[in-house]
Amino acid sequence: MSLHAFDTASLPVTPWKNGGGSTREIACWPPGAGLGDFEWRLSIATIAASGPFSVFPGIDRTIMLLAGDGVHLRSAEHAVDHRLATLHRPYAFSGDVPLDCxxxxxxxxxxxIMVRRGRWHAKLQVLESAALLHSATHGMLLALRGQWELDGVSTIDCVEGEGLWWADAPHAWHARPDGADARLLAVRFDPCRDQTDNRRPDK
Incomplete structure (x- = not known):
């Protein structure tokens, strides 16, 4: 599948049914998948009011503050008690756990980021300097601050809020910032290893 460039400011906005916010979907795999059958999903949420987080059984989630004062995530059993208040610092948690936000x-x-547990693993990096990003078959790059030059199959310039994603085709990148105080979010998705491959044969 070819590269897909995007600008977060122009992504379609979907209001939440409870009126507490909205979502802008960046990408969802496979194409045409819904919330019940996706393999991985990338999106940006605007949280406008306190309230419960949606539960996603079998999904591993990662959230990262992009703008605003942040939120406090808590579960009834206090298994999760996290203040998401620092910009660009990812926090991972299980989608099975009911959370109050x-x-x-x-x-x-x-x-x-949401991935189907046992099928995909997501790795996030927030880059502040030039870096070589090794080949990934599924992934995304998003300029968080400043301007970045992304050198891969072609050279692409991204400013804050712009990025690209790809799926089902390997891509490697050399990312270079243009100026100080630049940040780039790099996400790669890798399929989980089949646990049956690690089983020892019966004796």
């Missing part, structure tokens, strides 16, 4: 101030914007 409390705004720490005004509305917040968050980057979200």
């Amino acid at each position: 409390t705004l720490l101030g005004g509305a917040s914007s968050d980057f979200n």
Whole structure:
């Protein structure tokens, strides 16, 4: 599958049914998959009001604050008790756990990754300097601050809020910032190893 460039400012906005926020979907795999059958999903959420987080059984989630004062995530059993208040610091948690989300101030914007547990693993990096990103068959790059030159099959320039994603085709990148205080989010998805491959034969 070819590369897909995007600008977060122009992504379609889907309001939540409970009125507490909205979602801008960046990508969902496989094509045409819905919330019940996706393999991995990338999106940006605007949280405008405190309330419960949706439960996604069998899904591993990662959330990262992009803008705003942040949120406090808590579960009833206190297995999760996390203040998401630092920009660009990812936090991973299970989608199985019912969570209550409390705004720490005004509305917040968050980057979200969801993967089907046991099938995919997501790795995130927030880059602040030039880096070589090894080949990944599924992935995404998003300029968080400043301007970046992405050198792969072609050279692509991205400014804050712009990025690209790809799936089902390997891509490697040399990412270079243009100036100081630049940040780039790099995400790669790798299929989980089949656990049956590690079983020892019966004696």
